[in-house]
Amino acid sequence: MTNLEKYNAIFMKVLELKPESLGEACTVCALERWDSMAHMNLVYALEEDFDVMFDPEDILKFRSYNEGLEILKRYGIDVEG
């Protein structure tokens, strides 16, 4: 599985999304299911699958699919390849 596939799989599983819903529109504001519990579940899943640990500031900044990609890049994980 590529990093992007892993990343997408996490979003689809935690937020119960279809593949076509992933992308720019996938944000905290746009998705009712993306509440604080789902947020932490997303963080935990990303941490485990990518072997990173989010700083508290990044947990707060992580508000969209795209921001997640940027955060992982800062931890040395190139998701988009």
Place this chain on the structure above:
Amino acid sequence: MDLLVKDKICLVTGASRGIGKAIAMLLAQEGGYVYAVAQTTEMMQEWISQYGMADKIVPVGMDISEPALQKELIMRIRKEKGRLDVLVNNAAIERNERIGMITRQSMQRMFEVNVFAPVELIQLATRLMLRDGGSIINIASKVALRGNAGQMVYSATKGALVSLTKSAAKELAAKKIRVNAIAPGLTNTRMFTDVDPELLKSRVQNICMGRLAEPEDIANAALFLASDLSGYISGQVLGVDGCTIL
């Protein structure tokens, strides 16, 4: 009887001596694998070697209040063991200061070690407890609830630790992570070696059991809270004080 924390991965802070050392040793004796943390490792290495526990206890030297080092430690545990089952927040600074002699710097440091560090470690440790659950034990103090002259700031930090224990317990229960505190009474540690014998005697007179707690008394309580015997207990503050009157 089976070992009470067999194969559990444990993290104990403030483990050089006293209560932290007793807790680390007992968890290891009861089957746990213990990461024992203190500012420096010299004292820990000495007693680990003395008791032949090098295969069960890993000494880690670090400033527990440094976020980057906390993260490094938790990531190390994740890499080496894959999970954490028990976190004991024991490291603390106790400074006795009369009102009027308390500096901002002293307050800041006590809160950094006694409150901020436990909060930050709980945030990190829960990541490693999500799959299998876990037990978090915060070592508070009797003064958290009763106060004590000359310990306004110290008691405030321990009061904060009690409150955060109860809140964290409610938030983490659904994830099978229990959070409890122990409130030791007067405990026979290094700080009592220089105390005036008459003052000590008067303090002991307030203890119905007639003696100071030993670190092992506190460790026994921590073992209970770490083990599955306390599986339905969370959000509690367990007084271990020999039935102290005042």
